[in-house]
Amino acid sequence: MASLKGRFFSLLLLSITCIVLLILLQGNVLGSNSRTGFLEYNRFREDSDEGESTPSPENPQNYRTTRRNSLMKPKSDKKTTPAETPIPVLSLKSFDKLPQWDFEDIYNQDSPPRLTTCAQSLRNSQDKDFQKAFLPNIRLYLHKDNFNMSEWNRLSHFNNPFGFMQMHHEEVMAAIKLLPKLKEPLLLPKQGGDGCVHCAVVGTGGILNGSKMGAEIDAHDYVFRMNGAAIEGYEEDVGNRTSVYVHTAHSITASLAFYQKYGYKAAPHDEGIIYVMIPEGLRDFQWLQAVYKGERVVSGEYKNRNARTYYSGQFNxxxxxxxxxxxxxxxxxxxxxxxxxxxxxxxxxxxxxxAFALFLALHVCDTVSAYGFMTPDYSKYSNYYFERYTKTHVVFYANHDYILEKNLWKKLHDKKILKLFQRTKSEAVTEKPKQL
Structure with a gap:
């Protein structure tokens, strides 16, 4: 009897020991699995890249390692992190084609600037392809408060205007330090309206010649224009209002020389107009310094030019x-x-x-109508709407993929994301010269 009791207690003790060990082992397994949750963000970045990715040259795993370490290792009060410095300047010549970094598709996003109550807003589109590609809260504007050395180093991997490749930190930062954080959203619904922000984006395409779309364009809450937006004398076709003017240093200066013969005298300067700049290169940051300081451009292509005069007193x-x-x-x-x-x-x-102006509108407006953009029958029209008495052809430059853009505008129109102005066959004629 004593022998049986001894065996029973031995088996009971062994069973309890096994159960305790099993619980401990299971706890370790769960603990190790819970850490993978911190890495999911990195896995998402790696999986989202198309094709082969290019590690950062100064540290092949820099961005991935930095994120992981900050999540998995608590900060120590005993050690101080060395101040981050600019990475070596990267050169375009080092790459035969667009490099694909492992952080290529990582973008800053902000809180929604406003919650729309507009039922017809393009943000409510049920198109799955558009929903997948569209980032409604993408960071739209550059300013000194959302910029630091880490941002500089990240963006230095991308060529302009998508980053700062081939640029030096001190040259660009001199301008960025002047950029204040401005109010958002850029545009608000009109008082007494339907709660929606209705926008027209007006390009310079010849399809507008003789279109008589001016009144329809001006009826929108806001009107976007860009480049050589000649208005005087063309109001019946293109309207006369400009709420937002999108430009580069090159476009606002070169348009005066190129389009003066068509009556273009200055960039739009309506009272209270909003100016939006595309920083496409170093010359734009040199321009920005002059604009914000109210001085002449001190160096580069536009040296000694009085930048503010190009805004006809409307710079604010x-x-x-x-x-x-x-x-x-x-x-x-x-x-x-x-x-x-x-x-x-x-x-x-x-x-x-x-294209950049149109996508800005898609992110700050509820409804967008595009006028003067390339359509499938573009060959029927002159290059520009202000070429009234001559039939020119669209000029294709190597730096832009016009056909890709044309196809996209038609696709977005067909999906009812935007409304693309198109002409019927009977309307597709260039205005004939007037008899003298």
Missing amino acids: ESRFYVLHQDFLRYVRNSFLKSSNLNKTFWGIVRPTNG
Whole structure:
């Protein structure tokens, strides 16, 4: 009997020991699995890249390692992190085609600037492809408060206007330090309206010649224009209001020389107009310094030019926005990734100013109507709407993929994301010269 009791207690003790060990082992397994949750963000970044990714040259795993360490290792009070410094300047010549970094599709996003109550807002689109590509809260504007050395080093991997490749930190920062954080959202619904923000984006395409779309364009809450937006004498076709003018240093200066013969005298300067700049290169940051300081440009292509005069007295830093490099890169990567980026001249390939203006509108407006943009029958029209008495042809430049953009505008129109102005066959004629 004593022997049986001894065996029973031995088996009971062994069973209890096994159960305790099993619980401990299970706890360790669960603990190790819970850590993988911190890495899911990194896995998402790696899986989202298309094709082969290019590690950062100064530290092949820099961004991935930094994120992991900050999540998995608590900060120590005994050690201080050395101050981050600019990475070595990267050169376009080092790459035969667009490099694909492992953080290529990581973008800054902000809190929603406003909650729309507009039932017809494009943000309510049920199109799955558009929902997948569209980032409603992408960071739109660059300013000194959302910029630091880590941001500089990240963006230095991308060519302009998508980043700061080939640029020096001190040259660019001299301008960025002047950029204040401005109020958002950019546009608000009109009082007494339907709660929606209705926008027209007006390009310079010849399809507007003789269109008589001016009144319809001006009926929108806000009107966007860009580049050589000649208005005087063309009001019946293109309207006369401008709420937002999108430009680069090159476009606002060159338009005066190129389009003066068509009556273009200055960039739009309506009372209270909002100016939006695309920082496409170093010359734009040199321009920005002069604009904000009220001085002449001190160096570069526009040296000694009085930048503020190009805004005809309407420059106001509370109404002057600079597009963020993440927004520009997102537009290219998600919607307009040209096959030319795989060619040796990839470094100059980017969407047009009109494309950036249209996508800005898609992110700050509820409804968007596009006028003067390329349509499938573009060959029927002159290059510009102000070429009234001559039949010119659309000029294709290597730095823009016009056909890709044309196809996208038609696709977005068909999906009812935007409304693209198109002409009927009977209307598709160039205005004939008037008899003298």
